[in-house]
Amino acid sequence: MQYLYILKSSIDGKLYIGCTNDLKKRLKLHNSKKVDSTKYRSPLKLIYYEAYLNKKDAFEREKFYKSGWGRKHVKKILANYFYSQKI
Numbered sequence: 001m002q003y004l005y006i007l008k009s010s011i012d013g014k015l016y017i018g019c020t021n022d023l024k025k026r027l028k029l030h031n032s033k034k035v036d037s038t039k040y041r042s043p044l045k046l047i048y049y050e051a052y053l054n055k056k057d058a059f060e061r062e063k064f065y066k067s068g069w070g071r072k073h074v075k076k077i078l079a080n081y082f083y084s085q086k087i
Contacts, residue, residue, distance in 0.1 A: 002058035009041035
């Protein structure tokens, strides 16, 4: 399986979008500060993921979520999560 995942930083509240074939291991790497792009933003919380059978499909979805329309889509599908964080 391939996983597209979204993490939220507890430090700055920003999102990180990535792909992996081992979600648990990748989350541990992020939170142990071994991933350059997130090492100053940990701890990170997994807030969303999608599973794919094909690696290319997962990476295409990652590309979409990193686009302007994709970020709007993320805010839409996780609207209740983001709303509950403001309360």
